[in-house]
Amino acid sequence: MTSTLYKNIFIATDGSKQNEKAVQHSIELAKLSGAKLYAGYVVDTAAFASIPMDAGWEMMYELLEKEANVATGTVEELAKAADVPFETVILEGNPSHEIIEFADNNNIDLIILGTLGKTGLDRFLLGSVAEKVTRNSKVPVLIVRGDSEQEE
Numbered sequence: 001m002t003s004t005l006y007k008n009i010f011i012a013t014d015g016s017k018q019n020e021k022a023v024q025h026s027i028e029l030a031k032l033s034g035a036k037l038y039a040g041y042v043v044d045t046a047a048f049a050s051i052p053m054d055a056g057w058e059m060m061y062e063l064l065e066k067e068a069n070v071a072t073g074t075v076e077e078l079a080k081a082a083d084v085p086f087e088t089v090i091l092e093g094n095p096s097h098e099i100i101e102f103a104d105n106n107n108i109d110l111i112i113l114g115t116l117g118k119t120g121l122d123r124f125l126l127g128s129v130a131e132k133v134t135r136n137s138k139v140p141v142l143i144v145r146g147d148s149e150q151e152e
Helices: 017-033 055-081 095-105 122-128 127-136
Strands: 006-010 038-044 086-092 111-113 141-143
Touching: 006 055, 006 095, 017 038, 017 111, 017 141, 038 095, 055 086, 055 111, 055 122, 086 095, 086 141, 095 111, 095 127, 127 141
Parallel strands: 006 038, 006 111, 038 086, 111 141
Antiparallel strands: none
């Protein structure tokens, strides 16, 4: 069965335990709808913009790139096992902006994000990629809350 509603689904992953549930949802929805799944990881270059562009910067970037490959590789293995068409996407920049821009430019029908479900001061101080994407995306966004025992 194929869906006319979802042809391209984007799952933003960070490789964390809290994100596993969102990954499972994305694979299941892609399988049920016959959609292609894009697993994206955003290397948040703003997080290390204050580091001088020398060997330290390059080493930090390499670590983040390796983390991106591990995170998306896990999704790829699960997608292949479920026989879901798949593509890896590694982006650089502000996570919420990059996710929205990718969705806008690649005919994405649904964005899936995991969240820790932080509230109050934690959410205010850290900001929320999920909240920013939800507020600014032109396409539907599915927020999947991580398991509470994994959050701690």
